[in-house]
Amino acid sequence: MDEVIQITKDIKAGNLKPIYFLMGEEPYYIDKLTEFIEENVLQEHERDFNQTILYGRDVTIEDIIGSAKRFPMMADRQVIIVREAQELSRTIDKLEAYAENPQPTTVLVFAYKYKTLDKRKKITKLLDKVGVVYESKKLYENQVGDWIKRVLAAQGYGIEPKAAAILVEFLGTDLSKINNELEKLKIILPKLHILTPSDIEENIGFSKDFNNFELRKAIGEKNQVKAYQIIEYFSQNPKDNPLVVTTGLVFGFFSQLLQYHGLKDKSQMNAAKVLKVNPFFVKDFEVAFRNYPMKKVSTIVSALRTLDVKSKGVGAASTSQHDLLKELLITIFN
Template identity: 75%
Template sequence: MDEVVKIVNDIKQGNIKPIYFLMGEEPYYIDKITDFIEGNILSEDEKGFNQMVLYGKDVSVDEVVSHAKRYPMMADRQVVIVKEAQELSRTIEKLESYANNPQPTTVLVIAYKYKTLDKRKKVTKLIEKNGVVFESKKLYENQVADWIKRVLSGKNYTIEPKAAAMLVEFLGNDLSRISNELDKLMIILPAGNAITPKLIEDNIGISKDYNVFELRKAIGERDELKAYKIAEYFSQNPKDNPLVMTVGLVFGFFSQLLQYHGLKDKSPFNAAKILKVNPYFLKDYDIALRNYPMRKVSAIVATLRDIDVKSKGVGAGNIPQADLLKEMLVKIFN
């Protein structure tokens, strides 16, 4: 995120490079930088003749280079943007000659999603020398809640930890989807306020009481009644609560719990770092640690592996997903 801010600030200050090669598994920041360049380098009057958006599936690298070598018309610069440039991956090294001597009056933006250039290759080194190579890496799920907090803080909002956890549980580490949902919430919530679980439930459709986060918490507390209520809700809403995802997240919880049992240093800072969880939620792990001895946790992990295989249709016959979910709970609590 700091690198994104630097790129944007450099452009605002007039330090504009002739090539921006934006690559990586996380498309969110690639789109953000591309959109910023598309919207801000040229004036509206200049864009008509001097801004061009191409798509990787429709052009060749040679055609991209040909457009980039043109001179601007009645403007200091032209902007050439290649979206979905990963479609050019087989011939992308043809950029080498242009990268060695880029047109100084062209801003060439290559949006190369879901893939990366080998940084040892000559083409990569030349782009780095004369332009910008930006790699957008996927965040781990344990990093997403902090990312949500930073994004909201920059827009004068806060979010309750449980609300952030709900978004992560429901949307994973898909930053674009999370950003879209946050934008919806910020439309209806005045700046300076906190996003709460109730607000998410009312406007995004994630139940604050019946979600995988709450199921995991109920299991950790050995609150069987609550766990079975949530399981029943999941059974009635299978599309919103796929069993494969539920089992995977519960499996992740007990895998972390097994790791927690084995830690010599269980101080909050060290435990949160090793388990890759927000320190706010360590209390849930402390409760589960008391409720599930290490041997029991090992047995549960083995059980969850079996349920996971069955949830994917292997060796389960015609067992309904709802029954598999109940079987999972029975074996955890017994």
């Protein structure tokens, strides 16, 4: 995110590069930077003649170079944006000649999603030398909560850690999908508002009381009544609560608990760092630590491996989701 901020600052300051190669597994920042260049490099009246949008599936590298070598019309520069540039991955090396001597009055942007260039190759080194090569990496699940917090803070909002955890649980690590939901919330909620689990439930449709996050918490507390209530809800709403996701998340929780047992330094900050969780959630491991001895955790982790295979339909094709969820809790609580 810091690199993105620096790139936008440089563009605003007029420190433009002839080539921007935006690549990587996470498309969110590729799209954001592309949109920023599209909206900020040229004045509105200059765009009709000097801003061109191309698509990788429809053009060749030769077509792009031909367009890039043109001179701007009644403007200091032109902008050429190549969307879906990953479609050109087989011929991208043909860009070398242009990268060695790019047109100084052209800003050429490649939105190269879901893939990256080999950093050892000549083309990558050339692009990095004359322009900007930005790699947008996928965030790990434990990083997304902080990302949500930073994005909202920059826009005058806050969010409770539990609310962020619920968003990540239901939306995963797709930043574009998460951002779309945050945009909806910002339309409804006033500035300076701190988003709560209730806001998420009321406006996006996720249950704040019956979700995998609450299931893990109930299991950690050995609250069997609440845990069984949650799996009953899951059984009645299987499409919104896939079994394979539930077993995977519970397995992850106990795997982390096993790590927690092995920590010499169980301070909040060290545990959060090792377990890769928000410090706010370390208390859940503290509670589970008291309820599940290390030997029991090892047994549960082993049993959950088998159950995870069953949840994927191997050796349990005729077993209902409800029965497998009950087996999950019996495995843990017995």
